[in-house]
Amino acid sequence: MADKTDDIELRLLLEAIFRKYHYDFRGYSMASVKRRLTQARDHFGCSTFSQLQDRVLHDSSVLPELLSYLTVQVSELFRDPDYFRAIREQVVPHLRTYPSLKVWVAGCSAGEELYSMAILFREEGLEEKTLFYGTDINPDALKRAEAGVYPLERIPLFTENHRKSGGKSSLSDYYTAAYGAAVFDKSLRQRAVFSDHSLVSDAVFAEVQLISCRNVLIYFDLGIQDRAVGLFSDSLVRKGFLGLGAKESLRFSRHSESFVEFSRDEKIYQKRGTV
Amino acid sequence: MNALSRERQPAPVAVPPEAVVIGASAGAVEALSVLLPALPGDFPLPVLTVVHLPSDRKSLLASVLKSKCQMDVREVEDKEPMESGTVYFAPPDYHLLVEADLRLSLSSEAPVLFSRPSIDVLFESAADIFGPALIGVILTGANCDGSRGLRAVTDAGGVALVQRPDQAQAKTMPQAALEACHTARSLSIPEIAVFLQEAVTRK
Numbered sequence: 001m002a003d004k005t006d007d008i009e010l011r012l013l014l015e016a017i018f019r020k021y022h023y024d025f026r027g028y029s030m031a032s033v034k035r036r037l038t039q040a041r042d043h044f045g046c047s048t049f050s051q052l053q054d055r056v057l058h059d060s061s062v063l064p065e066l067l068s069y070l071t072v073q074v075s076e077l078f079r080d081p082d083y084f085r086a087i088r089e090q091v092v093p094h095l096r097t098y099p100s101l102k103v104w105v106a107g108c109s110a111g112e113e114l115y116s117m118a119i120l121f122r123e124e125g126l127e128e129k130t131l132f133y134g135t136d137i138n139p140d141a142l143k144r145a146e147a148g149v150y151p152l153e154r155i156p157l158f159t160e161n162h163r164k165s166g167g168k169s170s171l172s173d174y175y176t177a178a179y180g181a182a183v184f185d186k187s188l189r190q191r192a193v194f195s196d197h198s199l200v201s202d203a204v205f206a207e208v209q210l211i212s213c214r215n216v217l218i219y220f221d222l223g224i225q226d227r228a229v230g231l232f233s234d235s236l237v238r239k240g241f242l243g244l245g246a247k248e249s250l251r252f253s254r255h256s257e258s259f260v261e262f263s264r265d266e267k268i269y270q271k272r273g274t275v
Numbered sequence: 276m277n278a279l280s281r282e283r284q285p286a287p288v289a290v291p292p293e294a295v296v297i298g299a300s301a302g303a304v305e306a307l308s309v310l311l312p313a314l315p316g317d318f319p320l321p322v323l324t325v326v327h328l329p330s331d332r333k334s335l336l337a338s339v340l341k342s343k344c345q346m347d348v349r350e351v352e353d354k355e356p357m358e359s360g361t362v363y364f365a366p367p368d369y370h371l372l373v374e375a376d377l378r379l380s381l382s383s384e385a386p387v388l389f390s391r392p393s394i395d396v397l398f399e400s401a402a403d404i405f406g407p408a409l410i411g412v413i414l415t416g417a418n419c420d421g422s423r424g425l426r427a428v429t430d431a432g433g434v435a436l437v438q439r440p441d442q443a444q445a446k447t448m449p450q451a452a453l454e455a456c457h458t459a460r461s462l463s464i465p466e467i468a469v470f471l472q473e474a475v476t477r478k
Contacts, residue, residue, distance in 0.1 A: 007375075029380040031372035031400045036384065072384045215383045218353045221374070225354070247366045247381050248353050 009049035010034055016053045021063055023137065024200045025070055027224035033070065040069035064140065071138045072219060075112040076157055077119075077150075077171075080246055081164030083214070084120060086266040088166050091241050092124050095209060101130040102208040104235065106199060106228075107216030108134035111145025115174075116162075117212060118188045123168040127191065133206060135197035146194050148184035155182050199228040204235045211236060215245035222252060229255045233271060242269045292434070292474050293408040294357070294373075295320050296401045298394030298424065300327040300416030302444025306464060307340060307414070311362055313468035316345035319475050321357040323371065323379070323401065325392045327420070330368040337364045353381045365392035372400040388420045398424025407432030410474060412467060413459075414438045416448025422455035434474070435459035436467050 003011075010030070018024045025033060037049065044062070046052040056062045078084050095101055103121075105114040114134040121127045136142050150158070155171070162171045175182040197205065199216070211232050217225050232242050233255050242259065244267040250256040259269040299306055303326040314322070328334050334350065340362070341348040348362040357363070357377045365371035369381040370392050387393035398411055398421065411428035413421045415438055429435045437459045440446040453459055462470060 029372070029374060029382075031374050031380055031403070032370070032382040032384065034403070035372070035396065035400065072382065074383045074385060218369075218381045218383070221376075222354055222378075245353075245383075247351065247369055251352065252354050 006049060007034075009053070010037065013037065013049045013053040013056070016057055017063070017066070020057055022201075023063075023067065023070075024198070027200060027221050027227075028070075028219050029221055032072075032219065036069045036072070040066055043069075067138055068140065071109075071136075071141065073109045073138070073141055075109050075215075076154070076161060077112050078116045078158065078161035078165045078167075079112065079214075080266075081161045081166075083243065083246070083266045083268075084116060084161075084165035086263045086268055087117075087210075087212075087243065088120055088124065090263060091210065091268065092120075092126065094239070094241070095126060098209055099129065101126060101210070102133065102206055103130060103210045103212070104133045104135070104206065104208045106135055106197075106211060106213035106232070108136050108145055108194070109138070109141045110150075111141075111148060111194070112150075113212055113214065114145065114192060114194075115148060115184055115188055116165075118192065119162070119167075119171075119174055120165070122188070130191060132189075132192040133208070134192060134194045136194075137196065137198045139196065142194050142196065146189070148186075148189060149181050150184070152177055152180050152182050199231060200224055204231060206235065207237055208235050208240060209237055210241045210243070212243040214243060215248070217248050218245065225252075226254045229253045233258045236271045238271060238273050240271045242271070243267065244269070290407045290432075292320060292410050293405050294401060295322045295410045295412065295471060296398050296424075296428070297322060297324040297412045297414065298326075298398065298416070298421040298448075299324070299414035300390075300394075300418060300420065300445065300448055302415035303327070304336065304339070305415075305444060306438065308343060309464045310412075310414070310468055311340055311346065311348070312343045313465065314344070314346055314471065317360055318346055318472070319359045321359055322346070322362040323357075323365075323373070323397060324362060325365045325371060325394045325397045327390050327392070327394075327416070327418075328367045330391065334364070334367045351379045351381065354378050365397065367392075370396045372396060373404045375404060377404075388418060390418070390420050394421035395424035395427075399427045402427040402431040402433060405431070405433065409433035410436065410471065412436045412438075412471075413449055413452040414464070415443035415445045417445040418448060419451035421448055422451045425452045425456045425459060429456050429458050436470060437461050438467065439463050 262270040
C-alpha cells in the first residue's frame with residue numbers, strides 16, 4: 001500500500017528538522033509524533049505538514065515552539081510513589097555500599113524526577129556523596145529544571161506523592177512558596193548538573209550506579225529504544241540499576257540479556273555482574 | 276486526520292476488518308462484562324479498549340475480565356505487537372496508540388477532555404492505520420470522549436457501532452457519539468457481539 005500523502009509529508013518534515021537543526025525525531029513512535037505535529041500544524045495555521053516544513057526551514061524562531069510539541073513534558077514530583085518507595089527500600093541499601101555515587105536522570109524534562117531523587121537521597125543520607133546528572137534535549141525544559149520553580153497548585157499532589165513514597169520529612173522543608181509558585185531549595189541542586197544530551201544521537205558521558213529514565217522510551221520506536229538501552233547498559237557499573245516507567249519493559253529490547261529484573265512490579269532492572 | 280488524507284479515502288466499502296476499538300466510561304465494567312465474554316476464544320482480531328479509570332496506575336480491570344472471557348485479556352505494555360484473539364486495555368494514566376508496524380505504543384502526553392487514556396486518541400490513531408478495516412464501538416459513559424474518534428473511524432471508511440443510549444448505564448457518551456457520527460449504528464450489547472462475530476465470518 002502506498003504511503004498516505006500526510007505520512008510522506010510528515011517524514012519529510014522530520015528529515016528537514018534533522019538536517020537543518022540536528023534534532024532527530026525520525027526514530028520516534030510515529031503515532032504520537034503525528035498527533036502532536038498535527039496539533040502544532042493547526043497552532044501555526046498551516047493546513048499541511050509541507051507548509052509547516054516551509055515555516056520551520058525558513059524561520060528559525062519556529063523551532064523552539066515546535067520542540068515543545070515534539071517533546072512531551074508531563075511529570076510530577078515522586079510520580080508513581082511505589083517506584084520511589086522501591087528505590088528507597090530496595091535499591092538504596094545497595095547504593096550505600098559505594099564510596100561515591102553518580103545518578104543519571106535521562107529525559108529529565110523540567111526536573112521533577114531529579115528533585116524527587118535529590119530529596120530521597122538527602123533523606124537517606126546519601127546526598128553528600130552523590131552527583132546527579134539531569135539530561136534532556138529541550139533547552140527550555142532544562143532551564144526550568146535548573147530554576148526548580150513549580151506552580152503552587154501542583155504542590156498538594158507532590159506532597160501526597162512524597163508521603164506515599166515513604167518520605168521521611170515534610171515536603172515543605174524543601175521549597176519556599178512565593179508569588180503563586182514553589183521554589184525548590186537551591187541546595188538540592190548543588191550536586192546536580194543539567195545538560196543537553198540526546199539518547200538518539202549522543203554517547204556515554206559517565207559511569208553511573210543508577211539511571212532513572214521513565215516514560216521516555218515510549219516515545220521511541222524499537223530501533224531507537226535499543227540504542228538508548230545500549231547506552232544505559234554501557235553507562236552503568238556492573239550491578240548498576242535502571243528504572244523505567246510503569247508500562248515500559250526490556251522485553252522487546254536487544255539488550256534484555258544484559259539486565260535482570262530487580263523489581264518486576266516497579267520496572268527496576270539491574271545490570272548483570274558478568275557481561 | 277486532516278482534510279487532505281480524508282479526500283483520498285474512497286467511499287466506504289466493505290473490507291474485512293483487521294481490528295476492533297472499544298471505548299467506555301461510566302458503567303464500563305458491566306457493559307464489557309457482557310460484550311467481551313460473548314466473543315469466542317479464537318476471535319480473529321485484536322480488540323483494543325480504552326476505559327476511563329482513576330489515574331492510579333494499578334487497575335484490576337484486565338484481571339477481573341480475564342476470568343470471564345474466552346479471549347486473552349491484558350493491559351498493554353509499550354511496543355507490544357498486536358495479536359488476534361487478544362483484548363488489550365490501555366493502562367491507567369497512559370494514552371494508547373497504534374503504530375504502522377502494528378505494535379501498540381503508549382504516551383503520557385496531556386489528558387484529552389480530562390481523560391488519559393483518551394478514547395479519541397486511540398480511535399484516531401487506529402483509524403489512521405487501519406482505514407476502512409476498523410470497527411469502532413462506543414459504549415456507556417458520562418462524557419463526550421470518543422465522538423471525535425468515532426467520526427475519524429467512519430471518515431476513514433470504517434464501521435461505527437454505538438450502544439443504544441436507552442440501554443446504557445450512562446447515556447451521554449453514546450448519544451454524543453451518535454450525534455457526531457451519523458452513519459453509526461445504534462445496537463444493544465448482544466447485537467454488537469453478534470455484529471462483531473458476523474463481521475469476521477463474512478470475509
